[in-house]
Amino acid sequence: MGEVIVITSGKGGVGKTTTTANIGTALASMGYKVVMMDTDIGLRNLDVVLGLENRIVYDLVDVAQGNCRLRQALIKDKRFEHLVLLPAAQTKDKSAVSPEQMKELTEKLKEEYDYVIIDCPAGIEQGFKNAIAGAERAIVVTTPEVAAVRDADRIVGLLEAAELRNPQLVINRIRPDMVKKGDMMDINDMIDILAIELAGVVPEDEHIVVSTNRGEPAVLDANSLAGQAYRNIAKRITGEQVPLISLETSNGIMGKLRKLLGFKA
Amino acid sequence: MDLFGRVLGRGSERSKNVAKERLRLVLVHDRTSISPQLLEALKEDMLKVISNYMDIDRRGTEVTINSDDKSVALTANIPINKINRISI
Structure with missing residues (x-):
């Protein structure tokens, strides 16, 4: 039996889809069977980030409404055999699927896959409710900004209300140079405020722009710092111990960040 | 802010602290709504x-x-x- 993990944030534009694509791809590269599900009906993007946009025939809504079999809607990744995408519909809206249908769908998927990674839409309405309906674990993505952390806090509350306890945090697009200067909130500031466990920290990285342009997740790029960070997050998801911050031994935020990212000090 | 203060890194609070304080206040409000x-x-x-x-x-x-x-x-x-x- 696999595990269903929802990637959510509240605020848009913080990197949910990029995080989903990279975690999914990293898990597949480790040998796990993975399905990524785009639940942003009407505004699908996960297909584009993965470079699979030209292969879509059926989608999530087709499956939910019985227009096709589940297997027909799953798109095989170009790089990994056991990695598939269930795309969102582009022409419907969020009400085309119900939380009950989502639950049924994730139940089916986790029979066959080790990880079901759900890309949640921005917001807290129907799309969010659909995305979390079948989830057993949640990863909340935020960036070091007041608006993003505020929305993350709200999401943590809503997840708890839906009995999705102990969500983990991914802090995305952090800039060590700005943190060092005191012009960006650091990791501890955000963990203190949100009071949730850290899954990982992803630095701002130009490679992400390039990899998104190409439709190839950054985890496949050995030179990408963000890719390295996502690989570590994927390992932590599987339960592997990849060292997080050690405050006592780190020298400054750069040292902390390097440690967090899994580099040797 | 005067230039002298800026050169010496004093005079105005770092923006990270401003962000933290604003975030803290907005969350106190959000969490009790x-x-x-x-x-x-x-x-x-x-x-x-x-x-x-x-x-x-x-x-x-x-x-x-x-x-x-x-x-x-x-x-x-x-x-x-x-x-x-x-x-x-």
């Missing part, structure tokens, strides 16, 4: 219990959540008409 319906239900329950012990002015009763920078408090202002004689 209780719906009017819930507050009304709470008020009704409180009135029911208190009415067992004293005669109170239901119309004059006010129940509010007050938050300042440091704390959040539930405040109830309940005018008493008459205290019943109770034998307990």
